[in-house]
Amino acid sequence: MNKTLHIKEAIYFGLFRLTTISVIAFLGYILILLFSIGGSVINSRFLTAFWQHRDITQGGIFPAILGSIYLGVGVTLISFPLGIGTALYMTEYSKSGFWQRIIQLAIRNLAGVPSVIYGLFGLAVFAQFFRLGASLLSAILTLSAMTIPWIVTTSVESLRSVPQPFRESSFALGATKWQTIYRVVLPAALPGSITGGVIGIARAMGETAPLILVGATFYLSRLPTSPLDQFMALPYHTFILATQHSSPFARSYAAATALVLILLTFVLSLGAILLRLYLRARRDW
Amino acid sequence: MRTWKFTKHLNFTAERLSYNVSRLFAATTVLLLVGIFLFLTITGIGTFRHVPFGEFFLGTNWNPTAYQQQSWGILALVVGSLIVSSLALVFAIPLGFAIALYLSEVASPRKREILKPLVETVASVPSVVLGLLGLIVFAPVIARLFHVSSGLNALTASFLVGIIAVPTIASICEDALRNVNMKFREASMALGATKWTTIGKVVVPAAVSGITAGVMLGFGRAVGETMIVLMVAGNSRAFPTSFLSPVRPMTATIAIDIKEAVVGTLHWQSLFAIGLVLFIVTFFLNFIADIILHIRKV
Numbered sequence: 349m350n351k352t353l354h355i356k357e358a359i360y361f362g363l364f365r366l367t368t369i370s371v372i373a374f375l376g377y378i379l380i381l382l383f384s385i386g387g388s389v390i391n392s393r394f395l396t397a398f399w400q401h402r403d404i405t406q407g408g409i410f411p412a413i414l415g416s417i418y419l420g421v422g423v424t425l426i427s428f429p430l431g432i433g434t435a436l437y438m439t440e441y442s443k444s445g446f447w448q449r450i451i452q453l454a455i456r457n458l459a460g461v462p463s464v465i466y467g468l469f470g471l472a473v474f475a476q477f478f479r480l481g482a483s484l485l486s487a488i489l490t491l492s493a494m495t496i497p498w499i500v501t502t503s504v505e506s507l508r509s510v511p512q513p514f515r516e517s518s519f520a521l522g523a524t525k526w527q528t529i530y531r532v533v534l535p536a537a538l539p540g541s542i543t544g545g546v547i548g549i550a551r552a553m554g555e556t557a558p559l560i561l562v563g564a565t566f567y568l569s570r571l572p573t574s575p576l577d578q579f580m581a582l583p584y585h586t587f588i589l590a591t592q593h594s595s596p597f598a599r600s601y602a603a604a605t606a607l608v609l610i611l612l613t614f615v616l617s618l619g620a621i622l623l624r625l626y627l628r629a630r631r632d633w
Numbered sequence: 634m635r636t637w638k639f640t641k642h643l644n645f646t647a648e649r650l651s652y653n654v655s656r657l658f659a660a661t662t663v664l665l666l667v668g669i670f671l672f673l674t675i676t677g678i679g680t681f682r683h684v685p686f687g688e689f690f691l692g693t694n695w696n697p698t699a700y701q702q703q704s705w706g707i708l709a710l711v712v713g714s715l716i717v718s719s720l721a722l723v724f725a726i727p728l729g730f731a732i733a734l735y736l737s738e739v740a741s742p743r744k745r746e747i748l749k750p751l752v753e754t755v756a757s758v759p760s761v762v763l764g765l766l767g768l769i770v771f772a773p774v775i776a777r778l779f780h781v782s783s784g785l786n787a788l789t790a791s792f793l794v795g796i797i798a799v800p801t802i803a804s805i806c807e808d809a810l811r812n813v814n815m816k817f818r819e820a821s822m823a824l825g826a827t828k829w830t831t832i833g834k835v836v837v838p839a840a841v842s843g844i845t846a847g848v849m850l851g852f853g854r855a856v857g858e859t860m861i862v863l864m865v866a867g868n869s870r871a872f873p874t875s876f877l878s879p880v881r882p883m884t885a886t887i888a889i890d891i892k893e894a895v896v897g898t899l900h901w902q903s904l905f906a907i908g909l910v911l912f913i914v915t916f917f918l919n920f921i922a923d924i925i926l927h928i929r930k931v
Contacts, residue, residue: 350827357829364735367728371799372751378758381766433658441655453923454663460850460919461669461912462857464884468891468908469669472676476896493665500662524644526651547757554759557859560888583761590765591864599769606762617757621750 382610386603394604399580401567404595409605411568415484415579416612418572420553422488423495427552428545430492431499435541438500439507440529458497466494467561475562482563485575490562491552498551502544506537539627546620550613556583582609670912677906680705683899689906693872695886697900698893705903707910709872713880716873717791717862718855724795725851729802730844736803737810738832749807756800763793764864772865779877787873787880790866794858802851805926809843810836846922853918857911859884883907 393408400407434451442448470490480486510533518528564584572579582605589602680689684705692706732752736745771792772784779788813836821831837844867879868889881889887904894900 353827353829357827360829361735361739364731364739367731368735368740368748368752371728371732371755371796371803372748374796375751375755375758378762378766381770382762385769430658430661433655434662436651437655437659441652442659447659451659451663453920454666456923457916457919458662458666458669460853460857460915461666462859462884462915464857464859464887465669465673465908465912465915468887468905469672471891472672472905473668496662496665524648526648527644529651551757554757554761556759556761557863557884557888561891583759586761586765587860587864590761590768602765603769606759606765609759610762613757613759614754617754 379607379610382603382607386600386605386607389597389600389604390607395608399567404589404593404601405597409580409582409585409608411571412580412582412585412605413608413612414571415564415581416553416583416609418484418579419488419491419581420549420616422484422575423492423549423552424545426488426492427495427499427549431496431545432503432541434496434500435503435507436529438504440525440533455497455500458493459501461494462557463494463555464557464561466490467558469493470558470562480576482565482578483576484572484579486562487559487564487579487581488575490558491555494555494558495548495552498548499541499545502548503537503541506540506544507533509540510536536631539624539631543620543624546623547617550616550620553616554583554609554613556587559584560587582606582612670916673905673909673912676902677909679902680899680906684903689903695870697890697903705899707883707886707907709870710881710883710886710907711910713787713862713866713873714856714882714884716787716876716878716880717794717866717882718852718858720787720791720876721794721798721855722848722852724792725798725802725855726848728795729799729847729851730806732799732803733806733810733844733847734832736807738828738836749804752803753800755796760797760858760860761864763796764860767793767861767865781877783867783879785865785867785879786877787866788876790862790880790882791876793861793865794855797858797861798851798855801854802847805847805850806840806844809840809847812843813839842925842928846925849918849922849925853915853922856882856918857884857915859888863888883911887911 389405395408395413396410397408399409399411434455438448438451442451467490470486470493474480474486474489475482480489514532514536515528518532523531559581564581565578566580566585566588568578568580586602586605586609589598589605595601689705689707691708692704693708694704694706695710696704736749736752740748767789768785772789774784775786775789775792776782776784817835817839818831821835822828826834862880862882863885866882866885868881868885869879870881871878873880887907890900890904894904
């Protein structure tokens with residue numbers, strides 16, 4: 349066999365491997381950069397205090413953290429049932445290949461719609477048409493619309509991976525369709541759809557463009573108490589600090605806020621992946 | 634006897650209810666896509682009652698808030714979007730494709746299990762974070778390297794947008810490569826070809842349609858990216874002349890202008906028209922990519 353070809357192969361494979369590792373290493377580089385720029389301003393006051401408009405060094409980002417958590421919870425409550433329901437219809441109920449294909453096409457295309465378009469849609473429909481204004485609820489609905497296709501995709505995948513004999517044995521025991529879904533199919537498919545879903549929600553929590561359009565707030569004197577209140581959120585806060593704040597410390601504070609945001613989303617995604625590993629280890633098929 | 638009848642009745646209701654609820658949810662999802670399109674169209678189409686088609690798409694001057702002579706040409710914005718996203722692909726295609734080849738052809742199954750989710754995690758880095766780092770870290774570097782006064786330009790933005798597009802391209806190309814029948818590889822190896830030759834002459838040609846789909850989806854992701862271009866592309870409405878020009882892509886224009894636009898005015902409508910253009914472009918890309926991927930599976 350040709351020796352130069354072997355060397356060529358080894359060089360190229362080495363390059364591919366190097367590329368993969370560098371792209372992953374870039375994640376670590378982002379964290380290190382953020383920490384070196386903003387790490388010094390993170391302390392307990394930064395995490396738990398209210399935002400101070402005049403002197404940003406005196407305040408904290410607690411309302412923004414809380415706002416992002418509210419958004420995450422709200423998006424979960426809306427997009428999970430809708431997403432899993434749609435996935436159930438596609439995998440368990442629908443008999444017509446035509447409708448399955450239509451729904452699948454819609455999902456794929458929704459997943460590719462830019463987030464700024466979801467923002468425009470949310471602004472026109474939820475904020476203006478339904479008169480919800482620049483509220484937590486408008487933002488939750490907008491981000492949910494964006495997250496649903498993601499949840500449907502991962503749920504369909506995990507529902508399809510449930511072995512067919514599970515369903516057949518359940519039917520053979522006299523269970524109805526819904527009993528089979530509720531007692532057999534869903535419990536088997538849940539680990540996969542929860543993991544995918546949580547990663548989707550972590551992504552939604554990191555989105556900024558829809559919040560700019562629907563209207564997050566940079567400064568709040570009190571915490572939101574109802575879904576119709578205004579809200580602060582970490583990504584929007586990062587954006588304003590980075591681009592529209594005159595304080596000389598603004599950039600450190602932007603990086604610190606970004607660090608909190610990225611850690612929040614990573615912890616969520618990592619938690620979801622660990623949960624899946626745990627549930628997979630426990631399952632006996 | 635009575636309870637039996639009651640539970641039977643209850644089961645029947647649960648049956649009907651669950652079926653109808655899941656059907657309703659599925660319909661909602663489809664309606665969402667239709668709804669987005671309709672809302673953009675209904676609001677955006679109003680633009681063309683005042684601005685001729687030609688002026689909107691071919692005009693190079695976007696200045697809806699001018700005191701006297703407003704102008705509504707989006708060509709500079711469209712070209713801005715195209716420059717940033719094509720340049721982003723120049724970065725993202727080699728990287729994404731190399732990762733796909735490594736994961737599907739070189740890495741052991743164990744390594745792939747660990748590395749693939751990590752590559753996909755890159756996609757979940759909030760783009761506002763990349764925009765921030767672009768402002769603080771990368772823009773000054775680009776300014777020094779190319780001897781330009783400001784590093785906030787198309788090149789800096791496309792480098793960061795490229796990073797966002799890498800996981801999409803890598804993931805879909807990897808699926809395409811792995812879908813190539815093992816027998817093709819075995820046949821090639823049996824003829825004495827090396828692994829490298831097999832990849833170049835057999836595997837990649839067989840996966841070319843899936844790879845195309847991956848590139849299209851990566852392009853869709855890049856065109857739709859908002860925060861990075863909003864923060865580091867330079868925000869200039871002037872017609873771009875080079876890769877180092879500051880630009881203002883369509884997505885950034887929507888995000889900047891929407892705060893100034895009064896609901897229902899021509900300015901407001903024109904932003905929805907830009908949204909409609911973006912929607913149609915990404916819809917088209919996704920639609921074609923979906924068809925390519927679907928045909929392959931049959």
